[in-house]
Structure formats: C-alpha cells, structure tokens
Amino acid sequence: MTREEIIKPENLVYGKTKVLTDNIMHYCPGCSHGVIHKIIAEVIEEMGIQDQTVGVAPVGCSVFAYNYIDVDFQEAAHGRAPALATAIKRLMPDKYVFTYQGDGDLAAIGTAETVHACNRGENIVIFFVNNGIYGMTGGQMAPTTLEGMKTATCPYGRNTDLYGFPLRISELLERVDGTCYITRQSVHKVANILKAKKAIRKAFENSMAGKGTSVIEFVSACNTGWKMTPIKANEWMEEHMFAKYPLGDIKDTEKKHYVENNINAR
Amino acid sequence: MKEEARLMKGNEAFAHAAIRCGADGYFGYPITPQSEVMETLQILKPWETTGMVVLQAESEVSAINMVYAGASCGKMVLTSSSSPGVSLKQEGISYIAAGELPCLILNCMRGGPGLGTIQPSQADYFQSVKGGGHGDYHMIVLAPCSVQEMADFPSLAFELAFKYRNPVLMLTDGVVGQMMEKVVLPEQKPRRTMEEVVKQCPWATTGRMGRGNSNVMTTLELVPEKMEDRNTLLQKKYKLIEENEVRVEEYHLDDAEYAMVAFGSTARICKSACEILRAEGIKVGVLRPITLFPFPKKQISDLAKKVKGFLTVEMSAGQMVEDVRLVVNGAKPVEFYGRQGGMIPTAEEIAESFKAQLLKK
Numbered sequence: 200m201t202r203e204e205i206i207k208p209e210n211l212v213y214g215k216t217k218v219l220t221d222n223i224m225h226y227c228p229g230c231s232h233g234v235i236h237k238i239i240a241e242v243i244e245e246m247g248i249q250d251q252t253v254g255v256a257p258v259g260c261s262v263f264a265y266n267y268i269d270v271d272f273q274e275a276a277h278g279r280a281p282a283l284a285t286a287i288k289r290l291m292p293d294k295y296v297f298t299y300q301g302d303g304d305l306a307a308i309g310t311a312e313t314v315h316a317c318n319r320g321e322n323i324v325i326f327f328v329n330n331g332i333y334g335m336t337g338g339q340m341a342p343t344t345l346e347g348m349k350t351a352t353c354p355y356g357r358n359t360d361l362y363g364f365p366l367r368i369s370e371l372l373e374r375v376d377g378t379c380y381i382t383r384q385s386v387h388k389v390a391n392i393l394k395a396k397k398a399i400r401k402a403f404e405n406s407m408a409g410k411g412t413s414v415i416e417f418v419s420a421c422n423t424g425w426k427m428t429p430i431k432a433n434e435w436m437e438e439h440m441f442a443k444y445p446l447g448d449i450k451d452t453e454k455k456h457y458v459e460n461n462i463n464a465r
Numbered sequence: 466m467k468e469e470a471r472l473m474k475g476n477e478a479f480a481h482a483a484i485r486c487g488a489d490g491y492f493g494y495p496i497t498p499q500s501e502v503m504e505t506l507q508i509l510k511p512w513e514t515t516g517m518v519v520l521q522a523e524s525e526v527s528a529i530n531m532v533y534a535g536a537s538c539g540k541m542v543l544t545s546s547s548s549p550g551v552s553l554k555q556e557g558i559s560y561i562a563a564g565e566l567p568c569l570i571l572n573c574m575r576g577g578p579g580l581g582t583i584q585p586s587q588a589d590y591f592q593s594v595k596g597g598g599h600g601d602y603h604m605i606v607l608a609p610c611s612v613q614e615m616a617d618f619p620s621l622a623f624e625l626a627f628k629y630r631n632p633v634l635m636l637t638d639g640v641v642g643q644m645m646e647k648v649v650l651p652e653q654k655p656r657r658t659m660e661e662v663v664k665q666c667p668w669a670t671t672g673r674m675g676r677g678n679s680n681v682m683t684t685l686e687l688v689p690e691k692m693e694d695r696n697t698l699l700q701k702k703y704k705l706i707e708e709n710e711v712r713v714e715e716y717h718l719d720d721a722e723y724a725m726v727a728f729g730s731t732a733r734i735c736k737s738a739c740e741i742l743r744a745e746g747i748k749v750g751v752l753r754p755i756t757l758f759p760f761p762k763k764q765i766s767d768l769a770k771k772v773k774g775f776l777t778v779e780m781s782a783g784q785m786v787e788d789v790r791l792v793v794n795g796a797k798p799v800e801f802y803g804r805q806g807g808m809i810p811t812a813e814e815i816a817e818s819f820k821a822q823l824l825k826k
Contacts, residue, residue, distance in 0.1 A: 249673060250672055250673040250675055251672045253671075253672050265681045270672070270673065270679055271670040271673055272670065273537045273683075274683035275534075276560050282526075282534070283531070285520070285527075286490065286492060286520075286533075286535045287537075289520060290490050290518055290535050290538055290540045290542075291659075311523055311527065315527065
C-alpha cells in the first residue's frame with residue numbers, strides 16, 4: 200500500500216483536535232497538564248463551541264495554557280481567575296467561560312475569588328488541577344500538599360501542627376449553594392480520561408443551562424516536583440493522593456433542587 | 466433619558482453619569498466615603514434599562530480584576546473605591562495598564578495612611594500619578610472639583626480610555642463625593658452593540674466569533690527584549706498623552722502677580738482665598754490642573770515667567786508641590802500649605818499662609 204492509499208478519512212483512527220495548537224508544550228514529560236489540555240480542547244471541538252468560548256489562564260505551570268488551547272483567552276493575576284470569569288460571563292452571557300487553575304492559584308491565593316464565584320453560582324466552569332505542590336516555582340508546599348510530603352518549603356515533610364492540613368477544596372465547595380456540579384477526576388489511565396471528558400462536557404453544558412458553577416478537580420501527578428519517574432509518580436498518586444482526594448462525583452444536582460434539599464436537610 | 470438638572474451628591478451624579486454614558490458594567494465593593502456610587506446604581510437598576518451589569522464583588526481586589534476582564538472583552542467597565550480600597554486595587558491596575566485596557570476607576574480619597582479616617586484628603590496624589598502598582602506605567606488622571614464634573618467626566622474618561630487604550634482614574638475626595646450641588650445630568654447614550662465592540666476593539670477576547678484566530682490578553686513576556694519593546698511602546702503612548710491631553714482651569718491668572726496651584730475641592734477653596742487677597746489689593750490667580758497625569762508642565766512653566774511666586778495648596782503633607790517645583794525648577798519660589806488627616810483648609814487660612822510665606826507678612 201502506498202502512503203496515499205493509507206491516508207484516507209475512512210482509515211482515520213485518531214486525530215489531534217484542531218482546538219489544540221501545534222505549539223510544543225513546555226510541560227515536563229509525565230505531567231498531567233498536557234492530557235487535561237487535550238481533552239478540554241477535544242470537548243470544545245466536539246461541542247462546536249470554539250468560537251463562543253473564553254478561557255482564563257492562571258499563574259503557575261499552566262500560565263501559558265493560551266498557547267495550547269486555541270480559544271480566546273485572558274491571563275489572570277495569581278488567583279484571580281474566577282473574578283475574571285465572573286465578569287466575562289456576566290458581560291457576555293452567551294459565551295462559554297472557563298478557568299484553568301492549579302492548587303496554589305485556586306486553593307491558596309485565590310481562595311476568596313473561588314469561594315465567592317461559586318457562592319454567587321456564576322455560570323462558569325472551573326478546572327482545578329491538584330498535584331499537591333507548586334510546580335512552576337520549583338516544588339514548594341501547596342495547601343493541598345499531603346501530610347508528611349516533602350517539598351522545597353517543607354523539606355522534612357508537611358507537619359500539620361505547623362502548616363495545617365491538606366485542604367480539600369472540592370468538599371468545601373460542595374457546601375456552597377451556588378455550585379451545581381463538583382467532581383474529582385484523574386487522567387492517568389485511559390478509562391479515567393474518558394470519564395474526565397464526560398465530566399468536562401457536562402460542566403460546559405451546565406454553564407450554558409444556567410445551573411450554577413461546575414468544578415472539576417483533576418488529581419494530577421507532578422513527577423518533577425515529587426522527584427519521581429512518571430510511572431512511579433502515577434503509582435504514588437494512586438496510593439497516596441487518591442486516599443486523601445478520592446475520585447468521583449462530590450455533588451451533582453440542579454441548583455434549585457439541591458438548594459431546596461439542602462435547606463430541608465438542615 | 467434627556468439632559469436634566471437635579472440636586473444630588475457627587476457620588477450619586479457619578480453613578481447616574483456612568484449609566485448615561487453607556488457603560489457596560491460596574492464592579493465595586495463598599496467603602497466610605499464613596500458607597501453611594503454602588504447604592505445609587507442598585508436603586509437605578511440599569512440592567513433593566515440599558516443592560517448595564519452591576520455587581521458587588523467580595524473585595525476590591527476581585528472588583529478590579531473583574532474590570533480587567535470586562536475591559537479585555539472590549540466592554541466599557543468601571544469601578545469605584547476610596548483610598549484603602551484603591552491601595553488593594555493597585556495589583557489589578559498595574560495589569561490593566563500593562564494590558565493597555567480601557568477602563569474607569571474612581572478614587573474618592575479619604576485620609577490615610579492605614580485605615581486613616583473617612584474624612585476628605587488628597588494624599589493619594591503620588592499613588593495616582595506616579596504608578597502605585599509595580600512597573601513603569603501611568604494612568605490618565607482627571608481631578609473633578611464639583612458635582613457637575615463628577616457627571617461630566619465619566620464620558621470624557623471613557624473617550625480618553627478607548628482613544629489611548631489606557632486606564633483612566635478620576636481622582637476626587639470626600640468633599641466632592643459627599644456634597645450636594647445642582648447638576649445637569651448628560652443625555653443617555655446607547656450602549657455599544659457587540660458588533661460595535663468588536664469593530665472598535667479587534668483585540669478584545671469576545672470569543673473568536675468567526676475571526677479565524679484567537680485573541681489573547683496577557684501581560685506576560687518572558688523574553689526581556691520583547692518586554693522592553695512593550696515598555697518602550699507604553700512610554701511612547703504616555704508621551705503622546707502628555708502632548709495632547711493636558712487640561713487646566715485658569716482663574717484670575719491674566720493679571721496675576723502670584724499663582725496658587727491646587728486641584729479638586731482644594732482649588733475651589735483657593736478661589737475663595739484668591740477673592741480675600743484681591744480684596745486687599747494683592748493680585749493672585751489660581752491654576753487648577755484638571756489632568757494630574759498628564760501634568761500641566763507647560764502652563765506652569767509659562768506662568769513661572771510671569772508671576773513672582775507660587776503657593777501650592779493640598780490636603781496632604783505636600784505631594785503635587787514636588788511636581789510644581791520640578792517644573793518651576795528654582796526660577797521662582799514655590800511654597801506649600803496643606804492640611805492632613807481629613808482636615809479641610811479654610812480660605813482664610815490659605816490667605817494667611819500665602820501672605821506669611823510669599824509676602825513675608
């Protein structure tokens with residue numbers, strides 16, 4: 200068979216989504232960001248919403264998310280992405296608006312913006328990448344760093360007496376009435392990637408249906424920050440990260456019903 | 466809504482004017498002495514008439530970042546606050562200046578430093594005209610002195626903001642914000658349609674809307690050569706603004722032998738001081754910078770050739786006086802009189818200080 204005979208639409212088994220640019224990613228081999236970028240881009244293409252979507256990039260490893268996901272993007276100051284997304288969605292309600300944030304950005308410096316955007320039930324999607332460490336600045340302790348885990352700023356392991364506890368932000372946001380869908384996913388195996396893609400689509404659909412804020416937490420590996428091989432990092436994530444941050448839906452209900460049930464439950 | 470005369474506070478006039486100039490969104494956080502801005506907007510419910518968004522944010526930090534995002538969409542957006550709140554906004558303002566984003570910020574100044582007082586002050590002059598946040602940047606700074614100017618300047622501010630793609634600060638104080646005066650509210654302008662926004666701001670992150678390529682609003686540039694280029698362009702723009710946008714009010718300067726320099730509400734008290742001194746046969750005039758950046762360098766420099774001396778009056782320990790001295794450059798004496806911490810100078814005090822310092826009486 201010649202090359203021309205092989206390259207035919209009917210033979211196509213896999214193609215890179217057009218919503219992902221051809222720029223070479225700066226992420227470390229083994230990092231979860233690349234896969235998460237790809238599946239967000241794929242969902243945007245599948246839903247046909249590339250021209251109606253505005254993304255908000257954080258400060259952290261994914262600061263250059265706009266170089267890879269080919270939609271209109273705004274770069275936020277550290278932690279402020281949910282405030283930006285709030286204004287974009289309020290001023291242009293017919294757009295799909297998402298933030299893409301790491302654990303330092305969302306769960307430390309941007310906690311106020313996160314909680315209040317969720318509490319107002321902004322019709323936005325928050326993608327939260329939790330790898331338990333500050334990757335870009337060189338592996339410092341994050342609010343999500345596990346107890347005993349060693350980082351550049353807790354070199355003897357996170358001591359909860361001194362530095363507090365791993366912050367389970369998704370569980371915290373579950374109690375905030377403006378959120379409609381909170382789920383914890385991972386992208387380290389094909390089955391997980393497929394589940395995560397479904398969650399992304401559902402979150403985008405929720406935002407346009409006016410159901411409130413959707414939050415997807417991706418428990419992720421930072422093999423460089425954790426000082427492990429990519430394979431070892433995924434194993435360590437399954438054993439330790441998933442124990443503290445178990446995968447699955449944390450909240451999934453229409454805003455109105457949830458609020459009513461919640462009030463009744465109290 | 467047609468042009469109409471009303472009696473109201475400066476803050477209320479500002480809120481009415483924001484709606485009437487066709488703004489798309491206001492994002493704020495309560496702080497005395499400017500809370501009437503958001504209160505008035507909430508009472509007027511512009512989202513039901515013009516479609517303007519009004520949102521109370523969780524903090525000044527969040528509010529200014531909402532302004533950054535709205536401006537990045539090409540929308541006409543604004544925020545308002547008072548001194549401690551404006552300090553919190555400085556991070557966002559630096560990003561807005563770096564992103565060359567048009568927007569309007571109102572600072573209704575109160576006495577500082579720290580939590581300070583809720584009484585009027587002008588001690589945020591340095592913060593307003595010299596930067597305030599990190600990096601080399603300038604806002605265009607307009608200094609209204611009356612309720613009428615609180616109603617007139619929002620439209621001018623947005624015109625300048627979009628003309629130069631630059632944040633515009635209206636720097637006023639608790640006197641102007643709180644006092645009631647007769648004001649003629651401007652006629653209602655329509656908000657721009659999305660098509661008009663895209664045409665005016667092809668750089669805006671509105672969603673691609675069939676554009677074929679993605680717009681990105683970022684202030685990050687890791688390559689220093691490129692970052693220097695960006696800075697050079699900013700400085701070129703500021704120079705252009707300095708050449709074209711200086712605005713002043715002159716009061717009795719034609720035959721003046723001495724000049725007072727003051728902005729905002731203090732300039733009005735200086736006019737009264739000027740009348741006191743003229744009644745005694747002393748020919749004094751007042752130069753009121755309406756734009757603090759760009760600073761009226763040429764006007765002051767020309768005046769220095771004509772008058773025997775200057776008195777700069779501010780509700781601060783003396784901030785603008787440094788810029789006046791820089792321009793006068795030793796050619797004539799430049800004296801200063803100021804009150805601080807929320808105290809307002811009287812016309813009599815100013816006249817006495819003028820005589821003591823410039824006439825040695």
